[in-house]
Every structure is written in C-alpha cells, then in structure tokens.
Amino acid sequence: MSSDFRTILISIPYHGKIEIKLCGPLRKRASRFTTKVISAFKGKRIVHGSPTGRFRITGSIPPYLVIGNSRPATRISVPLFTTPELQITTPPPPQFLNLQPPLHNHHHHHTSKTKPSNAPLSLPLTTLPHPHPRPRQPRQTLRTLPLPPPPPPPITLLTHRPSLPPSSPITLVLTRHGTPIPSPPLELCLITPHGPAITHLILTTKSPSTAAAIRPLLPRLSASSTILFTQNGIGAVEEVSAFFPAGGQPTYLSAIVTHGVFSTGQFSATHAGVADLKIGPVSRTTELNGEARWLVDIILSSAPLAGTEVGADELLHVTLEKLVANAVINPLTAILRTPNGEILNPSLAPLRKAMVEETSAVILSHLRTLHPDSPLSEAMIERFSTARLGTIVERVCEATKGNRSSMLQDVEAGRGTEVRYINGWIVRRGGELGVGVGVNEGVMGMVERGEVRGVEEVDKMFGWLGGYNGN
C-alpha cells in the first residue's frame, strides 16, 4: 500500500441507488476518490446491467471500499489492495430491491441464505434467486422500496453455569434509551467439548477467564473457525493461540467496544453509553476468509453497534488507546472505590500524568520494535504522546463520570480483575524494552493486594511524583 498508482476496475451488478465510500486508515482520502467513483457512475441507471468504472488512483491505495446503499445492512466492504486490477462483484439484488411491480401469486419466490464461501467478496444476505434475463420493467416501477433489516443469524449462547435454566431458546432483553428491545430467541447451551463444530465464536468473557473458557471447546474449533475477541487489555489472544498448532490456527478478529452496557438481570441488560466499535483482524498477515468476512459484515450491519472495520495496524492503535484509558481509570477507581469522574480530582493529577507518561514511553518503544526499519512517523509520535493520551484519559473520565468502572465492579463483587492484562502489559513490555514502569507496577500491586485507599492517602503515597513531574 505504499505510494504508487493503480487502475481499479469496478463492476457493480447492483440495483437501486448506490453509495460508495471509503473506510479504513486512509479515510481522509475518501472524498477525492469517492467523487471520482460516483461521477463515473453518475447518470448511469443501475438497473439490470453491470456498470463499470475504471479509476486511476494516485498515491496510497485506499484499503477498503464500501458498496451498498444507505442502509448499513446492504453494505459490503471490499479490500482494494489485493490485486492491481480488481473486479468487484456484488451478489444478486436483495429481495427488497426487487423491481417487479407488486404482484399477487408470488409465493413461489423462496428466500435462501447465501452460505458464506471462501470467496473473499461474498455477502451473506437473504436474497432472491436472480432470474436471468430479467424482463424489462415499466419505468414507473423504478423505485427503491423500504429496506427491512436482514434476518439475524442463529446464535447459541455458551455458558459454563449449569444453574442456568435448561429451557431454551431464551430471550435477551436489551434496554436502550428506556425502551426494551427484545432480541430474537437464542439457544442456550452448556460449554462442552461435544457438539457441532463452531464456525464463529465471539468471546465476551473477561481477559483472565478467556483461555479457561475456551479450553473445553478446543475439539470443536479448527483452522476453519473464526474467533472474535472483545476483551479489555492485551494478552488473551496470545493465550488462546497457544492452544492451537502452527498450521491449525483459527482466524482471529478483535473488536474494541466503547459502548457502556450493564447487566440488569440474568438475561437483561441496559445499553447505557451508546458509543462505537472497531473491528478487524488481529494480525497483519491475516487474510479474511469467507467465514471471517461474514462475521465482520454481520457486525457492521447492526446500526446500534456503530461498527467500523479497520486493518490490523489500526486495530492495534485503537487497542492501545483504550488500554491507556483502562490503565489509569480502572485500577484507580478500584483502589479509591469511586466512580470514574473522581479520577479528575486535581490531587490525582501528578499520578495520572506519571502513569500516562510511562505508558506513552512503552507504547512508542513497542511500536518501534514493530517497524525496526523505519522511524515512527511524526503523526504516530503525536498520537501516542503523553499530552494526547492524557487528554484521552480525561475525556473518558468526563464522558463516563457517573460510571463504576469494570475493575471497580470486579473488586466489589470479589472477582479477579483484568489488571494483569492492562497495567500488567505495560509493566511486562516496559521491562522487556528497558522503559521505567515503576508507577504502573505500584498501582497494579495495590489492586492485586486488594488495597482500598482515599484520595488523600493515594496523594500522599505518590506525593513525590509532584516534584518528579515538575508540578
């Protein structure tokens, strides 16, 4: 994806109004490219044909093109950097864009779920079989009908608790903005090594329990499975991948989720903080196969999740940004037993700053090890500077000031915490890279010993930091 130019051939057999936009790290280039693409299609009535546009792009190749119309459910994103000449073929038009005039007697049309294949550009949506050739339609029928959401895929909720009601299916109720939104029924199953092969597994356990949760499922997982991690911190993926042999690794995806959700009962939860989600492959060398692509597309098609697809590099950067917020807010709220807003207390400013300074130094050294042959860009140095990371921490504290952090909830419930996957990563990596991490180590130790302190006590304990930081 270095600076060069390529010609891209786009052929879109798609019905209705088409929107094309770019996603991914080079989104800034989107407007110029999008304008070119759209103008190439402008004036072409996209009904039954396959309008084709040829684009010469100068500079870096945009990594993703999203094709579809204004409903997220119809969009697919297509990697653009695989071949210099790329033929993008979308599936037959979905049922709701069928341009047939409304006729009775249409019961012979069956919907069929397109099975995700290994073809990287497949789109598993409910579609009608595409009749070829289509009869010419009278002009007045050329209109886009309202799009119903795609049918949800079947989901099985795996649990290790035999105490959960054996009655299945169950209904989860999610409340958003005070309105209960029941989900489609879910199968509930105990985690067991026996059972059908698992094609897509979404891991929503806490980091420390992730490896233990997946261990009994190993006989049902293989190189053709896709595993999506959603944990805070860093380390769970490495623990899980150690279970699989080198040639038999599943495809690993990860999602950084900033939504705030809290449980209000056994099968009910409140979506309190509506935020967003970033999803992408964990490794730069991962090519998304059809199954992994399907899972990404299903998640992107959920409007309330507000998901964006990112490449592995950007996913790491977003993971590290979230790690900094978690590294400061989570342990301090757990020690102080306070909501997130209290971390903005001016007495804690030197401690906050010292933790962020250490983390910034570890992250920048870590990123340098990933690109040993080229210096880090100014933009990257700025992105992970103490000043910017400090601002991120402050913004998260402010935006979630009334929330009780996940680590505070864990210590209050007497559960283990994720501190080894958050501050633990900073301390481990700092040790390996020769970067001082004493403050993060001290704070992590307090959480592990279950210490509970007031702001003044913490201020006294870390009082020396005021001088150290020149505050």
Ligand SMILES: CC(C)(CO)[C@@H](O)C(=O)[O-]
């Ligand atoms: C951002 C955050 C600290 C807000 O509470 C959350 O990630 C948490 O609680 O872990």
